[in-house]
Amino acid sequence: MSTAVQTNRRSAVPQERLAGPNFLRVLNSERIKLLSLLSTRILLLCGVVLLVGFAALQAWGIGQVTTNVQNGGATGPRAEALDTTSAVLHLPAGGVSFAQLIVGALAVLMISSEFTTGMSRATFAAVPTRWPVLAAKGVYAAVVGFVLTYVGAYIGGLVAQPILANYNLHLDMASGEVQRFMLLNAAYVAAVALMGLALGALLRNSAGAIVTLVALLFVLPIIFQLIPGDFFTEARKYLPTNAADAMFEAGSSSALNTAYLEPWQGTLVLVAYVVALLGAGFVTLRQRDV
Secondary structure, X not given: OHHHHHHHHHHHHHHHHHHOOOHHHHHHHHHHHHHOOHHHHHHHHHHHHHHHHHHHHHHHHHXXXXXXXXXXXXXXXXXXXXXXXXXXXXXXXOOHHHHHHHHHHHHHHHHHHHHHHOHHHHHHHHOOOOHHHHHHHHHHHHHHHHHHHHHHHHHHHHHHHHHHHOOOOOOOOOOHHHHHHHHHHHHHHHHXXXXXXXXXXXXXXXXXXXXXXXXXXXXXXXXXHHOOOHHHXXXXXXXXXHHHHXXXXXXXXXXXXXXXXXXXXXXXXXXXXXXHHHHHHHHHHHHOOO
């Protein structure tokens, strides 16, 4: 009898060691939470459709303006300002300005919805240290943002190619300039997703976090542009969207607008936003009750 008891104790030890939460198990748990919801799939599909639709629409618009210019039917600032080569190269990622809202909102809901529904109690009871939960959500938020943007932009470029061909324009999806711009846009949307996740952890309210993210990305740049003064002109450079515009020039041969930072400076500013918000979100997550 004693031998059987000892054998059962020995066999129970490895199971007890494996029973506790680890980061891989938290990752798997967050994957199930993210992909099991129908709303997540709908948002991801809408993001891809938006990127593809904007690429096709811009291809048609560039073709129309180019045709009018060639026929002498378009004059004025719009015709003079059109840089066909640059416009075509940047075309696949033309819908990123709107797709980032979908990804950012999804990242907010990844954590704020748990506080709304009360699931956070079960989550943090299973993972008392809490940081693996935020880290796992951050991994999926960044990966989803990056992959969705790149895949959507690539499909959009493929859809735009036959439209551009009707106007004797060419888009080479394999060119280094196009790939560089797509990858940088995908990295930017991944950063927006992490900022949305951090705001969701900070505010624990879906509507409040999404509105704050929209204000940070869209409202503040407009306000800073409307208010005169050297301070606001200089401060506008350090907003996330303007920092991203500077980052997009990394590796480009074109001259950088003086309204933006250097590419490496813009990249550091964007990283600083992500790190600061995630750090604040983690501190809040650790200190506040669920």
